[in-house]
Amino acid sequence: MTQDTAPQPPTPEAQAFRNGMSRLGAAVNIVTTDGPAGRHGLTVSAVCSVTDQPPTLLVCINSRAFSHDAFVQNGAICVNVLGPAHQDLSRAFARWTGEDRFATTEWHVRTTGAPVLANAAVAFDCRIVDQQLRGTHSVFFCEVISTEVAEGEANGLVWFDRAFHPLKPH
Secondary structure (H helix, E strand, O other), X not given: OOOOOOOXXXXXXXHHHXXXXXXXXXXXXXXXXXXXXXXXXXXXXXXXXXXXXXXXEEEEXXXXXXXXXXXXXXXXXXXXXXXXXXXXXXXXXXXXXXXXXXXXOOEEEOOOOOEEEOOOOEEEEEEEEEEEEEOOEEEEEEEEEEXXXXXXXXXXXXXXXXXXXXXXXX
């Protein structure tokens, strides 16, 4: 006898949590990797600073995501923070369509070899130094090897109430 592994509908408590989290605004990022497991990327909003000594970010990725294992095997990650002009790119990286999502814009590499979005608001090139599994997600602790900040006026993109919202300086 085999066990059914199809995703189950969320419990009322889990749905209430999801609805509540939709009201917690978060920066929109494309995280990328490259190495022995190949080039991969996806859109995430669960990124935050941990410490500046050494500079470390926390990145959460669903363990069932197509590219999850590539991040683990490559051990490298670049957090590309998006601006308002990146909404379509964010949507493309949020779904797996089989197309080369990297072909739609310019990328380069820094120290780790993970793709860096050429016009990201900021890009953090990191090595994954620890991983914890919690429920459906892996929590990656990522030591920042280099930071690339875009020149000019900073504009951001946040996800709030299940929609994109641009951020501009006052």
